Amino acid sequence: MDPDDLEELAGELQGKTIGGWGLVQLAAGAGFAAYVVWAAVLMPGFRRVPLRLQVPYVPSSAKQVENVMTLLKGRSGKMVDLGSGNGKIVLEAYKRGFSPAIGYELNPWLLRLSNYRAWRAGCYGKVFYQQQDLWKVNLCDCYNVSVFLAPSVLPQLEMKLLAELPDEARVVSGRFPLPTWMSTTIVGEGLNRTWAYDIKSVRQTGQNKPKGSSE
Incomplete structure (x- = not known):
């Protein structure tokens, strides 16, 4: 099959x-x-990641991929998928003009599957899948970010994104919203629901400040 x-x-x-x-x-x-x-x-492959930061693999549906692309429509530049799984989102981003399009994934089997997809689509060597812990990736030059992660890790992810991303960046989260940020746009329903967040807006409204902060 x-x-x-x-x-x-x-x-x-x-x-x-x-x-x-x-x-x-x-x-x-x-x-x-x-x-x-x-x-x-x-599904295994997270042995090097602390238990609280592990995210189980669930394949993205065609509708979820399409919703991500809808929320990134009209944008360009570097696009990364944190925890890229089967590679569908990265491959579609490349097809729609994002360059470079990069997926970060720890599981070597999923990386092989992603590269197989890219080869079958005639895009091998044009999209990039790297075996790297998403928590250790430097995002300072990333302008388009997609995440399909478990709710338990999203608070930590908010802090990482806010600390590293440039003002012009847009983050798209699928299945679950980022817990303390106010979304710019929402598309889809149920499991296909997807949220977009603009980093400049998040910073301007003071979202995700540590409790007790007066700044």
């Missing part, structure tokens, strides 16, 4: 309740069994 088909199946199952008979039917299918094995291999 092709990785795209496996991920589409996973996306369809997200948020759905499946009865006992349905589970039996799924488990009996070779395709679903292949997905279970595939996911079991891909």
Whole structure:
């Protein structure tokens, strides 16, 4: 089964309740069994990251990718995806004119999958996937950032983004909003909902200041 088909199946199952008979039917299918094995291999890979900063891999849907691109429409320059997973967002960003387009991902299996996607799309060597801890990446020259991360790590991420990104940067967060920032624009519904944040606006309104700060 092709990785795209496996991920589409996973996306369809997200948020759905499946009865006992349905589970039996799924488990009996070779395709679903292949997905279970595939996911079991891909989901580890965070051994070097502290437990509180680990983020499980969930494949992005076509609609989620499209919503990210909608919120970055009309922009240009460097685009990075923090925790790039299957590489879909980075690849689509490159196709829409962002350069360089870079994905940061620790899991080597996901990096191989991302490079396979790029090769199949004729973009190998034009998009970049790096095996690097997103918490150690310097974002000072990044103007377009996408994140699909777990709520537990978003407070720490806000501090990193605010400390490193230039005023002109826009951050797009999928599935979950950044906890203390006020979004500029929102698109989509449910699991596909996506939020955009402009760093200059965040700084001007004093969002994410430490408690007790008078500055």
